[in-house]
Amino acid sequence: MNDKKNFLVNEIIEIDDNPFDRQERIRGWDQQKLRNSRVLVFGAGAIGNETLKNLALLGVGHIYIVDFDTISTSNLSRTILFRRGDKGRYKAKIAAQRTKNLALEDSAKVSWFHGDAVWDLGTGIFRHVDLVLGCLDNVETRFAINKKCYLVKTPWIDAGIYELGGHVSVFTPPQVPCYQCGATEQQLKAARKRYSCDDFKRTVISEGKMPTVQITSSLVSAIQVQEAVKLLTKQPVKSGKKIYFQGRTNDFDIISLVENKNCTGHDSYPEIISLPLKNSVTLKTFLEVVSENHFSGCNATLDFRGDRTFIKSVSCKSCGVDIKLNKPSFRIFDTETICEVCRSNNVKFNQDLSDKPSTRSTVPTFSLAKTEKHILEMTLWDIGIPYRHILAVCDDAGNYKYYELSMDDPFSEVI
Numbered sequence: 001m002n003d004k005k006n007f008l009v010n011e012i013i014e015i016d017d018n019p020f021d022r023q024e025r026i027r028g029w030d031q032q033k034l035r036n037s038r039v040l041v042f043g044a045g046a047i048g049n050e051t052l053k054n055l056a057l058l059g060v061g062h063i064y065i066v067d068f069d070t071i072s073t074s075n076l077s078r079t080i081l082f083r084r085g086d087k088g089r090y091k092a093k094i095a096a097q098r099t100k101n102l103a104l105e106d107s108a109k110v111s112w113f114h115g116d117a118v119w120d121l122g123t124g125i126f127r128h129v130d131l132v133l134g135c136l137d138n139v140e141t142r143f144a145i146n147k148k149c150y151l152v153k154t155p156w157i158d159a160g161i162y163e164l165g166g167h168v169s170v171f172t173p174p175q176v177p178c179y180q181c182g183a184t185e186q187q188l189k190a191a192r193k194r195y196s197c198d199d200f201k202r203t204v205i206s207e208g209k210m211p212t213v214q215i216t217s218s219l220v221s222a223i224q225v226q227e228a229v230k231l232l233t234k235q236p237v238k239s240g241k242k243i244y245f246q247g248r249t250n251d252f253d254i255i256s257l258v259e260n261k262n263c264t265g266h267d268s269y270p271e272i273i274s275l276p277l278k279n280s281v282t283l284k285t286f287l288e289v290v291s292e293n294h295f296s297g298c299n300a301t302l303d304f305r306g307d308r309t310f311i312k313s314v315s316c317k318s319c320g321v322d323i324k325l326n327k328p329s330f331r332i333f334d335t336e337t338i339c340e341v342c343r344s345n346n347v348k349f350n351q352d353l354s355d356k357p358s359t360r361s362t363v364p365t366f367s368l369a370k371t372e373k374h375i376l377e378m379t380l381w382d383i384g385i386p387y388r389h390i391l392a393v394c395d396d397a398g399n400y401k402y403y404e405l406s407m408d409d410p411f412s413e414v415i
């Protein structure tokens with residue numbers, strides 16, 4: 001009799017001590033799987049704030065946050081994690097600190113990265129997480145995330161909002177259709193808006209301000225994270241569909257996306273070799289390592305394969321003079337392609353000029369034998385290789401191997 005009484009008391013204490021008791025009662029729930037999960041969240045804006053809060057309260061073990069922006073006053077009505085005094089601070093860092101505060105277990109880890117999701121984070125980052133969540137307001141980053149997720153077969157869930165509506169789509173590579181399959185002409189055009197016609201960064205971008213409200217972002221985030229829980233706990237999830245909600249009329253639709261046979265978003269790496277290197281090593285050091293016999297052998301050639309473009313020089317858009325750049329195209333601003341001569345002659349830079357292509361000299365492949373010495377002395381980062389990237393290297397016989405820079409860890413963990 002006494003034993004039974006003690007047992008009941010113990011059970012009650014245990015339930016009260018377990019913050020996840022109620023959710024663990026849900027059919028198919030697996031708290032341990034959530035505890036062991038690594039989830040990478042792109043965007044700490046309206047949807048991102050809600051999603052991070054949800055992941056923290058659910059008990060996800062390791063949350064990674066990426067954003068390039070700083071907090072502004074107009075964000076505050078849609079962001080549960082930000083406060084008035086946060087203006088001007090990094091969204092990723094503050095979101096990470098507050099997410100960590102919300103986490104219910106000491107073992108929960110939260111890491112952040114302040115930078116460009118398209119160009120600063122390599123494919124290897126995507127390889128080492130269980131799931132990627134897109135909480136974004138732009139098409140360019142969605143394309144980039146989609147491509148990297150397919151390359152390393154990591155599932156991702158896109159969420160978007162507009163006025164009182166929103167949508168969520170789950171993608172589980174190698175299954176198609178992917179996000180890019182369903183892209184419209186308008187989206188493809190929108191993905192290029194940061195760049196001039198020759199891939200340089202526009203100095204002036206007309207940024208539209210989206211009409212959004214917190215009630216929509218919390219709704220869409222809830223659907224996104226519910227799909228995330230199903231994926232992480234190995235429950236069935238329908239991929240390649242767009243869950244679409246229109247709040248004005250309360251229409252809830254599920255739209256099947258259609259595979260595009262010509263889509264370039266489905267490639268995946270056959271095998272990935274981890275190299276104990278960072279992108280801060282010189283190109284020469286990297287090529288020396290992959291030229292070892294047990295890797296790609298002598299004459300190993302790093303091939304960008306159209307992934308990015310290294311520009312040696314361009315002709316001035318105004319007078320045609322050669323301007324030396326030696327940078328990846330995404331770090332070149334369109335104003336840099338006007339030479340000192342023109343500037344001193346007071347030729348004014350204008351938008352029309354930035355849309356005129358200039359002739360340019362690019363380097364698509366790099367090898368110890370053929371690449372110029374001053375380029376070999378540059379670091380991988382300087383030639384445009386992001387953190388923890390996976391690089392394609394061709395050997396003498398034309399066979400490719402894929403190497404991950406496995407020592408890069410650009411994230412900071414909240415202590």
Ligand SMILES: [Zn+2]
Pocket residue numbers: 176177178179180181182260263264265266
């Ligand atoms: Zn596709």
Ligand SMILES: [Zn+2]
Pocket residue numbers: 316317318319320321338339340341342343
């Ligand atoms: Zn000029």
